[in-house]
Amino acid sequence: MLSQQANKLDGYRGEKRHATIRATVIGVVCLYILTTTFLGHPLPGGMFIACVVTVHWMLSCGLVVWIHRRPGESRPRHYVMMLLDISGMTYMMAVGGAPFLPLYTVMQRLVVANGLTYGRSSMKICTATALLSLTVVTYFNNYWHENPFMVVTLVSGMVLVPAYIYTMHKKLEVAYEREQDANKSKSRFLAQASHDLRQPVHAISLFIACLRDAKLRAEELKLVESIDRSLQSVSRLFKSLLDISTLDSGKVTPTIEAVTINDIIDDVLHQNSEAAQRNKCELRIIGCSAIVRTDRTLFSTMLQNIVNNAIKYAPGREILIGCRRRGNTLAVQVFDRGPGIPYEHQAKVFDEFHQVRARGDKDVEGVGLGLSIVRRLGGVLDIDVKLRSLLGHGTCVTLSNLEICAQAELAPRPIQISETDLAQGLRVLLVDDDEAVLTATAHLLRKWGCKVETSLAPPDQVSEIDLLITDFDLGNGVTGKECIEQVQRLARRPVSTVVMTGHDQDRVRDDLAEAEVPIMAKPVRPAELRSILLVQAVKARSRQAAPRITA
Incomplete structure (x- = not known):
């Protein structure tokens, strides 16, 4: 998403820049005509040429205004203006003779600029059009007709320079594609390594939380705190790696x-x-x-x-x-x-x-x-x-x-839940394909007073539950999305759900297509999990307190 927006923005800026340069160059040509006339070297058909140049300059200024008001890259607009520019220069070189030879460099620059901006196909079209222009000028202009070696030199320059740039552009594209492939490989490696390492770190974090409540002596508790501090340093590193890989993927979409x-x-x-x-x-x-x-x-x-x-x-x-x-x-x-x-x-x-x-x-x-x-x-x-x-x-x-x-x-902020006994008796179904994570999470939830059922895969039958906590990647091609659907189908009602994942949260959100489901990035801090648990407990208590309508 971001890369597409960036490309459109770059295209708009490039088109606007080239339109501004075009208007400037044609304005310089106008000054050139006025200067030669003032110095006593009037050009053949000077007044008519001056009118043609003026019209081209006005059209170019109009193009700048048009791009400003209607931003966005437009290939038809680009090719029309290319033909207009080359046809104008063709006419001036054909009727103007030697004084208008400098326009050849402008035409060559136009061919190169179009190729570099719009790609090799555009350079081919522009080069062919320029060669046709030189043929027309040679046919109608006596000066060019009388200097065949000059014409050969100019035609050679119009072929060789774009051909050399065409070749270099092709090599540059190949190098750029290799660099992009290497960058994508790096991003995939960072994302996968971050995900794979988050699982054990997540489990260790939950085991540490359990140890804190194990009535340890002061010295042992101090060691647990030291382990936790070291673990948080590793967690921050994983978060940085995941942030970089997500930014490299171009999938970061801000919610303003x-x-x-x-x-x-x-x-x-x-x-x-x-x-x-x-x-x-x-x-x-x-x-x-x-x-x-x-x-x-x-x-x-x-x-x-x-x-x-x-x-x-x-x-x-x-x-x-x-x-x-x-x-x-x-x-x-x-x-x-x-x-x-x-x-x-x-x-x-x-x-x-x-x-x-x-x-x-x-x-x-x-x-x-x-x-x-x-x-x-x-x-x-x-x-x-x-x-x-x-x-x-x-x-x-x-x-x-x-x-x-x-x-x-300003939207109202959600109410902060501070009650400590709301999780007592909360019925939780916990699904995770990693046995260490499953054991650690279940142990911690039970310490908080929850009634926990565990499963390494989406279950075939479901008892009465208040909350489903599931990992997103459950192995064998099964994701949290399928797990949620299966549990709700077996329960025959909507079930409050929390998803935990080691992947990019935006990607998981897109796959779930559920805006209301909380998504927690591993490694999950016990305090974060408890906060989410309390919010879901309030929802469960509200449903239980709701009056039942009987026939």
Whole structure:
């Protein structure tokens, strides 16, 4: 989706640029006619030629206006203007003689530009049309007729230059296709590796949550916390790898809505509070009541990566998150008082896998994907990302161009559930083809008071249940979609469902075609699972409390 939009935008910009250049070149030709006349070298048929050039210039200016008002690449419009340009130059060279020889370079440039912009087929058509033009000029113009070697030279140039560019263009296309194939292979590898490794990490995360409730001694609990911190570092790496592969696939489609910027900042602050405490950083925010139009999830990912970077590279320092109004837009800024980034690295920190490191520096977790994801998501959301850093004084990253909107556009946020006993007695059917994940999830749900039935595949029979929790990929070509359909068919009623997956959530959402089904990305944090569980428990209690109508 995004790649198609980008190609259309590039085509529109290219057509507008070429139309502007065309109008400029024809305007220069007009000046050339006026200059030669003023210097006492009037051109044969000068007045008529001047009229023809003027008409062409007016048509070219009209084309610029047309493209501006009706954007979008148009091949018919392109070929009509190509014929108009070549026919105009053919006429001027035919009646104008030697003074109009410089138009040959303009024609050659037109052939090359069309080939580079619209492809090799367009270059063939344009070259053939140009050769026909030179034939017509040679037939009607005495000067060209009397200089056959000049004509041979010009025809050779019109054939050899486009032919050479045609060959190079073909080689460039082959190299580009190879590069794209390599890039797609990298993305597929990252996505698959991320998915395969998420399963055991997901299971470990749930087992750790179970251990926390196992009445361990203080020393043992401290070890569990250390394991959990290390596991979260791995989880963040997997999330970065999945984000990169999703962006490479071009399938990131933003959902723009009105959100309170303070809600996003508070969420990011909450997510990073433990990491900041471990690194002895002080996280501060300056409140802002502004409501902006953006994609909540994607913008949260951008801000999360920036704050996470600040915590890693500015240990023991203060980190400030604040906002600035700029007319009808808002800028969110993250300041840290860390060591700063050397000037020669500031443009490179947004490149994939680039880290600012010197010989003997302490290892820092991560592989250098955070700011690359920020820059690419900024392109998706039309947000400007700027970095300013001074050695010894710190770094500031600014996310600007957020559109401020009215309070009336803000949708009500879902009610937060805080009751701790709602999950007690909740009947859950758990389906996952990974036995370790199935065991860990079931154990955790039972500790929360749920009545859990487990299955490694979609079940053949279903008892009374309140909630279905299923993995998306269940093996043997079966997905969560088929599992949901089968369970609801056996239950003979709609069943509340939660889907957990290690794949891109947008892809899973498209396959399910169900906007109301919560989708959780593995590895799932126990707190996230509990939050979703409580919401589903409220729905289950509401259904049980609803009056039954009997005949």
